Amino acid sequence: xxxxPITPAADASNEILLAATGVSKRFGGVRAVxxxxxxxxxxxxxxxxxxxxxxxxxxLNMISGFYRxxxxxxxxxxVDTTRFxxxxxxxxxxxxxxxxxxxxxxxxxxxxxxxxxxVRMKSGVLSSFIYWGLAQxxxxxxxxxxxxxxxxxxxxxxxxxxxxxxxxxxxxxVELARALALDPKLLLLDEPMGGMNQEEKEDMARYVIxxxxxxxxxxxxxEHDMAVVMDxxxxxxxxxxxxxxxxxxxxxVQRNPAVIRxxxxxxxxxxxxxx
Amino acid sequence: MPExxxxxxxxxxxxxxxxxxxxxxxxxxxxxxxxxxxxxxxAQGEFVMFAGFIAAGSAEILGAPFWLSAMFAIIGxxxxxxxxxxxxxxxxxxxxxxxxxxxxxxxxxxLRGAATMxxxxxxxxxxxxxxxxxLELGPVMLPPVQLVGAGVSLVFLAAFTWFFLKxxxxxxxRAVADSQQVSMAMGINVRRYxxxxxxxxxxxxxxxGVVWGTMLGVDNQLALVGLKVFPVVILGGLDSIxxxxxxxxxxxxxxxxxxxxxxxxVGGGTKDFxxxxxxxxxxxxxxxxIFGRRRIERV
Numbered sequence: 001x002x003x004x005p006i007t008p009a010a011d012a013s014n015e016i017l018l019a020a021t022g023v024s025k026r027f028g029g030v031r032a033v034x035x036x037x038x039x040x041x042x043x044x045x046x047x048x049x050x051x052x053x054x055x056x057x058x059x060l061n062m063i064s065g066f067y068r069x070x071x072x073x074x075x076x077x078x079v080d081t082t083r084f085x086x087x088x089x090x091x092x093x094x095x096x097x098x099x100x101x102x103x104x105x106x107x108x109x110x111x112x113x114x115x116x117x118x119v120r121m122k123s124g125v126l127s128s129f130i131y132w133g134l135a136q137x138x139x140x141x142x143x144x145x146x147x148x149x150x151x152x153x154x155x156x157x158x159x160x161x162x163x164x165x166x167x168x169x170x171x172x173x174v175e176l177a178r179a180l181a182l183d184p185k186l187l188l189l190d191e192p193m194g195g196m197n198q199e200e201k202e203d204m205a206r207y208v209i210x211x212x213x214x215x216x217x218x219x220x221x222x223e224h225d226m227a228v229v230m231d232x233x234x235x236x237x238x239x240x241x242x243x244x245x246x247x248x249x250x251x252x253v254q255r256n257p258a259v260i261r262x263x264x265x266x267x268x269x270x271x272x273x274x275x
Numbered sequence: 276m277p278e279x280x281x282x283x284x285x286x287x288x289x290x291x292x293x294x295x296x297x298x299x300x301x302x303x304x305x306x307x308x309x310x311x312x313x314x315x316x317x318a319q320g321e322f323v324m325f326a327g328f329i330a331a332g333s334a335e336i337l338g339a340p341f342w343l344s345a346m347f348a349i350i351g352x353x354x355x356x357x358x359x360x361x362x363x364x365x366x367x368x369x370x371x372x373x374x375x376x377x378x379x380x381x382x383x384x385x386l387r388g389a390a391t392m393x394x395x396x397x398x399x400x401x402x403x404x405x406x407x408x409x410l411e412l413g414p415v416m417l418p419p420v421q422l423v424g425a426g427v428s429l430v431f432l433a434a435f436t437w438f439f440l441k442x443x444x445x446x447x448x449r450a451v452a453d454s455q456q457v458s459m460a461m462g463i464n465v466r467r468y469x470x471x472x473x474x475x476x477x478x479x480x481x482x483x484g485v486v487w488g489t490m491l492g493v494d495n496q497l498a499l500v501g502l503k504v505f506p507v508v509i510l511g512g513l514d515s516i517x518x519x520x521x522x523x524x525x526x527x528x529x530x531x532x533x534x535x536x537x538x539x540x541v542g543g544g545t546k547d548f549x550x551x552x553x554x555x556x557x558x559x560x561x562x563x564x565i566f567g568r569r570r571i572e573r574v
Contacts, residue, residue, distance in 0.1 A: 064460065066460075090459070096460050098457065102454060102456070102457040105453065107449065107450070107453075114446070115446065116461060119462030178461075182462070
């Protein structure tokens with residue numbers, strides 16, 4: 001992670017966007033995350049996999065400022081964000097979704113997505129009281145971006161629907177739209193395909209790839225569906241009981257004996273196929 | 276058995292509506308805080324009382340004209356709202372609801388005591404520069420003070436409805452009320468919105484204090500109008516402005532009808548508890564209130 005000279009666009013793919021170095025988090029006696037280091041390059045889709053309770057979401061919560069690591073550090077574009085609060089992380093252009101869908105239930109799809117643009121809005125609380133002033137002009141510009149996202153995620157007919165009335169897969173999609181409304185440079189997705197049927201999963205996988213390709217958004221993905229992960233990830237890190245046990249391309253990780261053991265249990269069918 | 280007199284009924288109804296709108300104004304302060312911060316403010320009546328003292332005190336001591344003393348009350352209550360949020364409520368963010376409830380009950384006692392210490396125990400007047408002559412509309416007599424009070428209530432209830440539905444700040448405030456965690460992930464500064472909610476409740480309480488202070492006079496007893504907030508918000512729903520209006524109207528009308536139709540037979544007093552009887556009945560049938568959002572608990 002040596003500091004690099006300003007690289008031309010062609011080499012930008014090697015630049016480290018996010019680096020977690022030796023981070024640990026304990027809850028009481030439980031070591032949720034233990035001395036984990038990961039580095040995510042700009043523009044890639046990096047996945048974090050592992051059995052239940054491996055510490056994936058805890059790691060994500062540390063990156064997004066919801067948990068403060070007990071030790072270790074996290075830097076985003078060279079800025080030490082270890083002690084940043086969630087709102088400060090969001091202000092840096094880091095968006096996230098939640099494992100359990102976390103939409104604002106009483107609000108429409110449109111209001112939910114507009115809230116995702118909160119950090120991009122310049123006029124403050126007081127000036128927005130004067131609705132017909134600058135704030136409205138700003139509102140129109142933001143609305144345009146939101147409409148782009150509504151088109152992108154094919155939510156056109158649902159703008160005015162309360163999110164609580166939507167089907168599960170659609171709510172996941174609205175949550176992705178809301179995260180994208182932040183125009184994130186880094187998008188943290190916590191099981192975006194959890195609980196979906198095969199068709200919904202394929203749709204979501206396509207959206208994730210499109211986001212990455214169209215806008216160059218760097219993505220950290222937590223996902224249980226191995227087929228999807230191996231399909232769309234540039235690199236994969238594997239956690240097990242709080243520790244990182246493997247890292248590499250999907251192909252490398254699939255061949256790694258430690259990974260196979262973690263997934264198939266300590267019995268160790270050494271040469272078996274990864275799940 | 277007296278005959279049914281529609282004129283008498285009309286008078287009771289009109290007065291009930293006027294008073295009801297003014298109850299709604301006070302309930303609005305309560306709803307604002309509940310909507311934004313999920314906290315139940317048991318000191319709402321004391322907020323109103325304190326605002327009344329500021330208005331009456333600044334008129335008496337500084338000789339300020341009515342409009343200026345109303346401004347003082349508003350500014351004073353904004354400052355009080357911000358201050359209390361910062362000092363008392365903020366450390367309680369994320370603590371159990373009961374802690375916040377107890378804190379506001381304590382706050383209520385402190386405010387009552389502080390007001391008596393600062394302004395004395397006597398009843399003070401807030402004098403609204405409107406005529407004492409009631410406006411006669413057929414059989415109905417409307418005191419101008421009530422008309423102004425009801426008008427102010429309507430304007431602010433409409434303004435806050437718009438604010439929560441359409442303004443970006445209002446929508447963000449609803450988001451914060453819905454989920455602090457998710458709001459933070461959107462980059463919303465949750466604490467700033469909490470402070471804003473308390474300040475807005477301060478503004479509403481200041482208006483309530485001026486209006487109710489004019490009608491009842493300002494002393495410790497003024498805080499008792501705050502107790503009417505509970506049947507109002509239970510009937511209407513804790514987090515609904517429209518509910519506060521309708522709850523307020525129901526309470527105002529029920530009170531007046533009880534006073535007009537029941538009191539003559541039982542020797543008086545039903546006016547004071549009739550709204551609470553209704554509140555208990557509604558709680559038994561529909562615990563979230565008539566217009567409240569049904570909360571679906573995730574297990």
